[in-house]
Amino acid sequence: KAGVTQTPRYLIKTRGQQVTLSCSPISGHRSVSWYQQTPGQGLQFLFEYFSETQRNKGNFPGRFSGRQFSNSRSEMNVSTLELGDSALYLCASSPGTAKNIQYFGAGTRLSVL
């Protein structure tokens, strides 16, 4: 099976712009989670989708949003980018409904100038 695929791998944006990141989970996995990793805050949970429904959300402003499609692919969107949004964004999928092993993609590194 192919692993979790995230696109693009690298992205450079300027403040005020918006960005969309994409994640294709492992075939058959219905749960997709997103994490932000920064040197200062470490790995922070953004949100989780399961069967097209957001069922858990981290403590991030409303500028961060996401969605999941019927084929389990997921996108996350960040609007009105700020310098502090520069980070590695990681997507993870899981075969189970809860408390399972997560399979991570290689990440999208976003730089906001």
Place this chain on the structure above:
Amino acid sequence: SQQGEEDPQALSIQEGENATMNCSYKTSINNLQWYRQNSGRGLVHLILIRSNEREKHSGRLRVTLDTSKKSSSLLITASRAADTASYFCATDGGYGGATNKLIFGTGTLLAVQP
């Protein structure tokens, strides 16, 4: 917010030596997992230990869990240069509901010198 701290923040050892990393967490848990991350790439799952387990082995990895102290340790035996990476513990935060959300520790950067 992060679940807890990992100790040490950084560890440098020689090939063949053992490496021990510790993780403390704040809440009750259903399980605890360890992940490895190579140089800012994706995380790779290493091992999962449930709250009713005290020790688990996988190849050169040994994980212990002490729920009374809210702590866990990861031991890598006979380390290799390829083990150089950051290691993170992660818990489910004890949530009762259906979620795969993970709360990560701060990580330990392990450098294995050839």
